[in-house]
Amino acid sequence: MAHRSSRRPTASAPVACPCGLPAGYADCCGRLHRGSAHATSPQELMRSRYSAFVVGDTAYLLRTWHPSTRPPALELDTGLRWQRLEIVATEGGGPFHSEGVVEFRAHYRQAGRNGAMCERSRFSHLDGAWVYVDGDVTVTD
Template identity: 60%
Template structure:
């Protein structure tokens, strides 16, 4: 019997971003295009959740066109587990840029690890987008 592959995990009940809210009411609204991120941190949280649920269209939509890749290659052996926001600068409603430092915990091949990054966000056509980041910052 052929094994059936699912391209992405089922939508979680709790939001992967770490906020105490259901996914559908938190980052799910942004992923579905029902709301826009009001801050750089909210966009970063929604992008972490998009990686967790493998939402390629949202990730590409929320990436600055100058640095956006053509596609996202999700590693099927990697599962994003938890997000820690370590700090942020600017990135609020009256800013045009901001940074968010975070640690994204993941499980790969039964081994736990974390990605530490300082991400830069800017407004592009009125919306917050991810520009780039320094990994291991």
Template identity: 60%
Template sequence: MSRPAPTCPCGLPAPYDACCGRYHSGSANAPTAEALMRSRYCAFAVKDAAYLLRTWHPATRPPSITFEPGMKWTGLEILGTTEGSAFHTTGTVTFRARYTEGGRPGSLHERSRFSRVDGAWVYLDGDFIE
């Protein structure tokens, strides 16, 4: 008996390989700013630094990414989007990402800005919301 594929960490009810995994592998590009946001959250959850750097705007991309060893991402909630569709060149996604660090729960609330570079969505920057 085969086991079902694990559900994608981004919160959509699809297996990882059919959801964000195809973006991480490079076999497809995220079609919207929200899809890119979900795939980047997922990349943090699975610790895919190469994907995070590849989908970061060249003007704001850090030289490297390090992951906190005791942090585990536990859930993503999309709170709102503006623009960011196939017909736009910019978009925003407001989200809340939940995590545990050292066994203690926490959350990150951010309004992220996205733009297109050579036709592909990339993360530009974001503002933390308290």
């Protein structure tokens, strides 16, 4: 996902969770962003990271990134509006796995145009928590 300008979550966080699950933001990804819960699977982490991009929570994104691939800083593109997340496929990531893969499509709008970013993301279970390692990205218009 694009990294350009740093934004912090605001008091006007969304009521519905951006990740697409039926729960409200506070009870879904918001609890992960606040640190009151941890993702129990790569898919839950992927959904919470997508929501972090939507609400501008760069601290959460960096905190859930594997130390070997984490950038020193993260700036989000303020002209990009994330609209919808689709989970395409998952592999591994169960309670007895140390790795997992989530393939997703994130729809966005930028400069009056719609697009989609597709990524096959790799996750690792590190020190008792799932973290994002890296991914193979393609962008479509």
